[in-house]
Amino acid sequence: MNLEGTGGVADIEHAARSAREASRVIAGFETKLKNRVLVEIASLIAAREAEVLAANAEDMSAARAAGLPSAKLRRLELSPAALTQVRAGLEQVAALPDPVGMIVRDDVMPSGLRVRQERTPLGVILMIFEARPAVTIDAFALCFKSGNACILKGGREAARAARVFADIAREALEIHGCPGNSVTVLPELSRDDLRHLLTLDRWIDLCIPRGGTELIRFVREHSTIPTVQHYRGVCHVYVDESADLEEAERICVTAKTSAPAACNAVECILVHRAEAPRFVARLVAAYAGAGVEVRADQGARVFAPTAKEADTTDWGSEFLDLVVALRLVDGMDEAIAHIAHYGSDHTEAILTRSEERASRFVREVRSSCVLVNASTRFNDGFHLGLGAEIGISTSRVHAYGPMGLEELTTKRFIVEGSGQTR
Amino acid sequence: MNLEGTGGVADIEHAARSAREASRVIAGFETKLKNRVLVEIASLIAAREAEVLAANAEDMSAARAAGLPSAKLRRLELSPAALTQVRAGLEQVAALPDPVGMIVRDDVMPSGLRVRQERTPLGVILMIFEARPAVTIDAFALCFKSGNACILKGGREAARAARVFADIAREALEIHGCPGNSVTVLPELSRDDLRHLLTLDRWIDLCIPRGGTELIRFVREHSTIPTVQHYRGVCHVYVDESADLEEAERICVTAKTSAPAACNAVECILVHRAEAPRFVARLVAAYAGAGVEVRADQGARVFAPTAKEADTTDWGSEFLDLVVALRLVDGMDEAIAHIAHYGSDHTEAILTRSEERASRFVREVRSSCVLVNASTRFNDGFHLGLGAEIGISTSRVHAYGPMGLEELTTKRFIVEGSGQTR
Numbered sequence: 073m074n075l076e077g078t079g080g081v082a083d084i085e086h087a088a089r090s091a092r093e094a095s096r097v098i099a100g101f102e103t104k105l106k107n108r109v110l111v112e113i114a115s116l117i118a119a120r121e122a123e124v125l126a127a128n129a130e131d132m133s134a135a136r137a138a139g140l141p142s143a144k145l146r147r148l149e150l151s152p153a154a155l156t157q158v159r160a161g162l163e164q165v166a167a168l169p170d171p172v173g174m175i176v177r178d179d180v181m182p183s184g185l186r187v188r189q190e191r192t193p194l195g196v197i198l199m200i201f202e203a204r205p206a207v208t209i210d211a212f213a214l215c216f217k218s219g220n221a222c223i224l225k226g227g228r229e230a231a232r233a234a235r236v237f238a239d240i241a242r243e244a245l246e247i248h249g250c251p252g253n254s255v256t257v258l259p260e261l262s263r264d265d266l267r268h269l270l271t272l273d274r275w276i277d278l279c280i281p282r283g284g285t286e287l288i289r290f291v292r293e294h295s296t297i298p299t300v301q302h303y304r305g306v307c308h309v310y311v312d313e314s315a316d317l318e319e320a321e322r323i324c325v326t327a328k329t330s331a332p333a334a335c336n337a338v339e340c341i342l343v344h345r346a347e348a349p350r351f352v353a354r355l356v357a358a359y360a361g362a363g364v365e366v367r368a369d370q371g372a373r374v375f376a377p378t379a380k381e382a383d384t385t386d387w388g389s390e391f392l393d394l395v396v397a398l399r400l401v402d403g404m405d406e407a408i409a410h411i412a413h414y415g416s417d418h419t420e421a422i423l424t425r426s427e428e429r430a431s432r433f434v435r436e437v438r439s440s441c442v443l444v445n446a447s448t449r450f451n452d453g454f455h456l457g458l459g460a461e462i463g464i465s466t467s468r469v470h471a472y473g474p475m476g477l478e479e480l481t482t483k484r485f486i487v488e489g490s491g492q493t494r
Numbered sequence: 495m496n497l498e499g500t501g502g503v504a505d506i507e508h509a510a511r512s513a514r515e516a517s518r519v520i521a522g523f524e525t526k527l528k529n530r531v532l533v534e535i536a537s538l539i540a541a542r543e544a545e546v547l548a549a550n551a552e553d554m555s556a557a558r559a560a561g562l563p564s565a566k567l568r569r570l571e572l573s574p575a576a577l578t579q580v581r582a583g584l585e586q587v588a589a590l591p592d593p594v595g596m597i598v599r600d601d602v603m604p605s606g607l608r609v610r611q612e613r614t615p616l617g618v619i620l621m622i623f624e625a626r627p628a629v630t631i632d633a634f635a636l637c638f639k640s641g642n643a644c645i646l647k648g649g650r651e652a653a654r655a656a657r658v659f660a661d662i663a664r665e666a667l668e669i670h671g672c673p674g675n676s677v678t679v680l681p682e683l684s685r686d687d688l689r690h691l692l693t694l695d696r697w698i699d700l701c702i703p704r705g706g707t708e709l710i711r712f713v714r715e716h717s718t719i720p721t722v723q724h725y726r727g728v729c730h731v732y733v734d735e736s737a738d739l740e741e742a743e744r745i746c747v748t749a750k751t752s753a754p755a756a757c758n759a760v761e762c763i764l765v766h767r768a769e770a771p772r773f774v775a776r777l778v779a780a781y782a783g784a785g786v787e788v789r790a791d792q793g794a795r796v797f798a799p800t801a802k803e804a805d806t807t808d809w810g811s812e813f814l815d816l817v818v819a820l821r822l823v824d825g826m827d828e829a830i831a832h833i834a835h836y837g838s839d840h841t842e843a844i845l846t847r848s849e850e851r852a853s854r855f856v857r858e859v860r861s862s863c864v865l866v867n868a869s870t871r872f873n874d875g876f877h878l879g880l881g882a883e884i885g886i887s888t889s890r891v892h893a894y895g896p897m898g899l900e901e902l903t904t905k906r907f908i909v910e911g912s913g914q915t916r
Contacts, residue, residue: 327915444910446914470892487868
């Protein structure tokens with residue numbers, strides 16, 4: 073369904089109720105049917121590529137006219153290459169094992185009861201997101217494959233491209249005789265309407281907000297629907313005293329430049345004071361060569377006076393841009409304390425040649441993903457082997473870290489007896 | 495900690511912050527230490543049994559004077575036998591495997607990254623409950639064993655016994671050098687203070703409300719802390735046309751009488767119309783013999799005129815007492831539709847000799863636990879092999895059905911590389 077009406081409470085409730093009805097049907101779908109729909113969407117995107125790109129171009133020029141910051145513009149932009157990636161993503165989700173119906177436990181109890189636990193869809197998933205238009209397709213693909221209906225509330229900036237994507241999804245659903253309400257793309261909503269939507273826990277099982285901190289706070293405050301937060305990614309790399317400095321330079325630089333606006337990009341480098349004389353100047357030079365602005369503390373600027381002086385607001389900042397903070401620490405204690413204070417439980421890495429020190433860092437830093445000698449940017453569903461992801465949860469309930477297909481399901485108990493009373 | 499002060503915002507925030515600090519310490523505790531504390535509590539309960547029972551007796555007489563309904567009084571009452579069970583529960587939790595640090599996945603990716611997922615505590619768990627005083631000990635035991643600090647907000651009716659239990663837990667923690675703030679028992683709070691408590695998501699990771707529907711609604715509306723609901727248990731038994739009627743009679747009767755106030759007790763029996771002539775009269779007679787009031791629809795009363803006439807509010811009611819609703823259905827479709835409309839996603843059972851019909855029921859009824867030829871009362875953590883439970887979730891996010899130790903943890907990613915950049 074593509075809600076193009078005036079919105080309002082009645083329309084919103086109708087959308088949620090229709091999604092609930094669709095979810096009952098989707099829950100029983102065979103894997104093959106779900107896969108056929110996903111592959112169909114991929115070919116329709118190829119067939120309608122010009123249309124998608126034209127809609128995105130309109131979104132982009134409106135966004136530029138409205139003066140959107142460069143980080144947001146980067147998230148908004150689609151290209152033929154990006155669409156190829158969207159299609160590859162669809163094929164990939166189609167190829168993933170279907171979690172629905174998976175038996176995760178099968179035991180016989182002393183009572184003689186046979187107890188199984190089976191993966192089952194959550195039901196209806198509401199996703200609220202900003203800028204990135206391709207989320208419309210990515211999120212639908214993951215929700216649908218895991219047997220859920222979804223309601224998508226994207227950002228105004230991406231509305232034109234999102235509408236075309238929704239159209240394509242609906243066309244594919246119709247071709248294969250699936251309910252169109254498997255996906256609902258909501259139009260722009262007033263704050264009051266959004267607030268109302270967030271109370272429809274009768275029909276919506278999970279809400280996933282992805283976007284700025286203001287959006288997440290709004291959802292957390294007003295939602296009575298269980299919510300998995302995709303909050304900020306304030307990711308740290310700690311360069312330990314025993315790090316391989318050549319490797320460290322490569323990891324620090326690419327962890328920022330490979331995707332500056334990604335939530336798993338590094339935002340702050342902590343360097344062990346003992347390595348500062350050998351490492352800081354070369355790191356700052358490498359960053360400068362890659363066009364990255366470094367905001368360094370006093371200690372680091374001794375070795376790299378060209379670096380901009382950091383102010384206290386730079387610690388804990390999610391720059392989402394070609395900017396990185398740099399700070400010297402006296403040792404691992406201070407690095408861990410900095411992360412505990414300024415981090416967002418998202419992704420942290422230690423670069424070290426000491427196994428013992430690595431394992432202490434891993435034990436004491438409790439972020440959703442802690443890496444040793446690798447870039448923070450590996451914290452995503454694809455690189456961690458989930459196949460794909462709908463987001464990275466920074467709250468510990470339901471899912472912590474990348475959420476793949478399994479995290480869009482729950483487990484139910486099926487018990488077979490032979491007359492057991494109690 | 496036992497907050498005996500005047501309450502108020504400052505006290506509440508202090509309690510939450512202290513619990514957060516304790517949680518960091520507990521997360522690193524060895525299994526043996528945690529077990530020693532639990533076993534210590536069990537012996538202290540034995541040593542101070544008279545004191546616990548005296549406090550409970552005071553709670554009981556105050557509750558009787560206040561005219562509490564019999565279902566609530568039953569939940570409130572402690573006895574030497576009940577205390578023996580509490581102690582057995584502690585020994586049992588001590589004997590269970592510790593989920594913290596369990597590696598649930600260990601893979602090497604094509605990138606060469608070794609990806610592990612490890613169980614880790616949630617952090618701080620807030621439990622809000624009514625009447626049952628032993629929940630103080632049960633909940634603490636499960637939270638502590640799974641590496642979490644807990645904040646317990648019990649009902650006013652059980653305050654005296656809860657205070658003695660909290661005292662005992664604190665004594666055991668002190669004996670073994672563990673932070674007293676591992677458990678905080680909150681005093682009676684004003685609605686405003688409770689509302690404030692529910693916004694402390696900075697320090698509290700999960701809220702578990704257990705109690706009446708009004709309490710759950712209040713929590714759902716005001717909590718910004720992720721919440722797993724232990725909502726109503728409107729459990730159904732569907733007696734199919736191919737049921738073994740002798741077995742069916744036994745299951746239906748005990749599923750109510752063995753613990754009428756339990757959330758997994760049956761509240762409504764649906765009987766296939768074809769079996770009504772052979773089954774309804776004997777079932778109603780058996781219930782009468784067991785002191786259970788039957789509220790039956792017109793169709794059933796044809797075969798058992800002594801049964802009380804049901805009114806529409808009886809469908810979907812959680813009686814929590816020696817009362818059961820009884821309704822004839824034309825077949826499985828009607829039974830499934832009745833459950834979808836009036837059920838609470840808690841526990842449903844089918845009694846049938848047909849494997850095919852059983853598997854259809856299991857497929858189409860999506861409650862947290864669906865049983866075949868067994869009593870609904872088997873839906874608890876102990877009988878389903880979790881060892882123990884902190885509650886039965888009726889919402890699908892994080893946990894669905896009984897929550898044991900594993901459901902009080904989450905999973906985090908630990909990734910080992912060798913210089914991988916991205």
